[in-house]
Amino acid sequence: MNMENWLQLRKITILEELTEDQIQAIAPKFGERTYKKRNQLMHEGERQDGIYFILKGKVKLTKMNPDGQEKVVAVVSEGEIIGEIVAFDGGACPYTAETMEEVRAAFLTIKDFKEMLNNYSPVAMACLQQSALRLRKAYRHMKNLALLDTYGRMAAHLFKMTRDYGVQEKEGIRINFNVTRQEMAQFIGTSRETVSRVLAEFERMGILQVDRHQITVLDIEELRERASGGRKNSSSNEW
Numbered sequence: 001m002n003m004e005n006w007l008q009l010r011k012i013t014i015l016e017e018l019t020e021d022q023i024q025a026i027a028p029k030f031g032e033r034t035y036k037k038r039n040q041l042m043h044e045g046e047r048q049d050g051i052y053f054i055l056k057g058k059v060k061l062t063k064m065n066p067d068g069q070e071k072v073v074a075v076v077s078e079g080e081i082i083g084e085i086v087a088f089d090g091g092a093c094p095y096t097a098e099t100m101e102e103v104r105a106a107f108l109t110i111k112d113f114k115e116m117l118n119n120y121s122p123v124a125m126a127c128l129q130q131s132a133l134r135l136r137k138a139y140r141h142m143k144n145l146a147l148l149d150t151y152g153r154m155a156a157h158l159f160k161m162t163r164d165y166g167v168q169e170k171e172g173i174r175i176n177f178n179v180t181r182q183e184m185a186q187f188i189g190t191s192r193e194t195v196s197r198v199l200a201e202f203e204r205m206g207i208l209q210v211d212r213h214q215i216t217v218l219d220i221e222e223l224r225e226r227a228s229g230g231r232k233n234s235s236s237n238e239w
Contacts, residue, residue, distance in 0.1 A: 006023055006024055006027035007023075008055050008106070009023050009026075009027060009030065009053070009106060010023065011055055011078060011079050012053045012054075012055075012079055012080075012081065012106070013079045013080065013130060014081060014123050014126035014127045014130055015053075015123060015126075016126070017122035017123070017126065018120060018122070018123065022120065029108060029109075029112045029116075030053070030106040030107065030108050031106070031107045031108075032055075032104065032105075032106055032107075033104070033105050033106075033107050034102070034103070034104050035057075035099045035102065035103045035104075035105070036099070036102055037099055037100065037101050037102060038099060039098070039099045039103075040096060040097065040098050040099075041059065041082065041097040041098070041099070041103075041105070042082065042083060042093045042095070042096060042097040043093060043096050044062075044063060044064065044092075044093055044094065044095050044096045045092050045093065046092060047086075047092055047093070048083050048086045048092075048093045048110075049109060049110060050083065050107050050108055050109045050110055050113070051081055051082065051083045051084055051086075051087060051107070051108050051109075051110065051113045052081065052082040052083055052097070052105045052106075052107055053081050053105060053106040053107075053108065054076055054077065054078055054079065054080050054081070054082065054103065054104075054105050055078065055104040055105055055106055056078055056102075056103065056104040057078070057099060057100070057101050057102055057103030058075055058076065058077050058078075058099070058100045058101055058103070058177070059075070059076045059077075059082060059097050059098065059099050059100065059103060060072050060075050060076075060097070060098055060100050060183065061073050061074040061075070061076060061082070061095040061096070061097055062096045062098065062186065063094070063095050063096070064096075069186075070186055071186055071189065072183060072186040072187040073095060073138060073141065074134060074137065074138065074141075075100070076097070077164075080130065081127070081130065083097075084113070084130075084131060085131070086110065087110045087113050087114060100179070100183070101178075144156045144157075144188075145188070147229065148227075148229055150188070150190055150194060151198060151201075151226055152226055152227065152228075152229050153188040153189065153190070154184075154188055154195070154198045154199070154202070155223050155226035155227040156188075156227040157184065157187055157188050158215065158217065158223060158227075159220075159223050159224055159227040161175045161177060161179075162175060162217050162220065162223075164177075165177040166217070169216070171209065171216055171218065172208075172209070172216045172217050172218040172220070173216065173217045173220060174214065174215075174216045174217075175214070175215045175216070175217070178213040178214070179213065180213070181195045181199075199215075202223075205222075206219060207219045207222050207223055207226075208223070
């Protein structure tokens with residue numbers, strides 16, 4: 001990475017404990033890259049030669065199920081890293097990483113990444129904490145898929161998005177994250193048509209307001225209740 005841009009590494013969560021001198025020392029080992037929307041950074045099942053540090057934009061991590069359907073398992077945003085698991089176990093990439101919008105990332109080879117972890121223990125600890133948090137979120141997501149109906153899974157997904165990307169406005173909490181119906185379907189394990197029907201039903205019940213790709217949550221407590229499985233749809237539990 002150009003020394004003029006080394007301050008951008010301050011955006012990365014696992015590097016927050018490093019001093020300016022330490023950041024400047026490792027900055028030349030990073031390569032800065034820019035990707036357009038729908039570019040793939042990693043491919044499931046393939047070998048990976050480095051780690052991506054997201055400076056700007058969002059990346060979705062997906063896996064193919066045995067039926068050949070693509071499932072979104074996580075969304076990675078500014079400040080997070082992708083691919084650290086490959087550096088730890090030496091195996092193939094466990095997911096495909098695809099940009100959801102234009103993304104700027106700093107790239108570091110696995111060799112240099114391991115060297116950084118060995119030289120800076122706070123970075124190693126922060127990396128483990130971030131990996132543990134992502135694993136905990138994955139467990140919660142699997143629990144929702146297994147135990148909640150379509151309404152509950154949609155409510156849980158939207159509730160999480162209000163926490164991660166919500167902006168408080170007069171009408172309610174606007175989710176500041178443009179996502180397609182297909183991407184929502186991939187995340188909660190259903191079809192795009194079902195996503196549209198559930199959103200329309202939530203809108204009819206006054207829980208949220210949908211304006212193209214923008215969603216505003218009007219009744220966060222009702223959404224929370226449904227996300228916890230406390231409410232069922234009056235007409236059907238599942239499509």
